[in-house]
Amino acid sequence: MSCFNVRVYGIMINEQKQVLVSDEYIRGGYYTKFPGGGLEFGEGTLECIIREWQEELSQQVEVVEHIYTTDFFQISAFDGTTQIISIYYLVKPISPFTAPILNQPFDFEIPEGVTEVEGVRWINWDEFNAATVTLPIDKVVADLVKVKY
Template identity: 80%
Template structure:
């Protein structure tokens, strides 16, 4: 049965003008994307992004502004049965940034039998573009971020 999958992501740009991305191994594939995740039933999008960053990065954030909501059809890369609707916000840390940072893309171990592993890293502004991320909607947002900020 076809359904919608609502995803909420945060774009963080630090004082050195670097952009935070998440390198993830998911179901046998490698993806570079923005930190965030799925909206849970009963939750608003702002609650979702705060929860996702707390769960994934142990990072307290505040939402600064809305950047983009998907305005085109995008099928899920993972199940081919759900339509993805992604919402992106510019976020700022409200606590010290203490998440472990990887230096290079996918610089992590993948234990046998584990389907999902992730690590975050900063990308220099001059190296950041739609080519730096994997998923189609993220590519649109990367171009918007480069234009606006």
């Protein structure tokens, strides 16, 4: 039986030419990735990215354009059994940006017994590249973003 996990992420670039990333502690590991998450059954990818940004950042966004959909086989880093298909969109804010911003990577406390903690931060354009994100598909997208924008 094949099992797929569809993930939808947003790339936001602000007026200062900074890219928003999410620093996350997930099941004992540290990951820097783009904000977004899993597609829920019955939901379209555009609905998903709008919901995820609202849930994670209390941020209303508008999708500007599609950037990339995974075109290679990638096994999940988290369960080792599902195939990941990630879809990336360029998004822009349509509500004030009010999410707390981390000043440095993983600048958060991890309470005892908690398995997931996340925070977002801006990375300056000159410092942003594939090495600034953790997951393999995100690295491909970071390179694309640097070329395209």
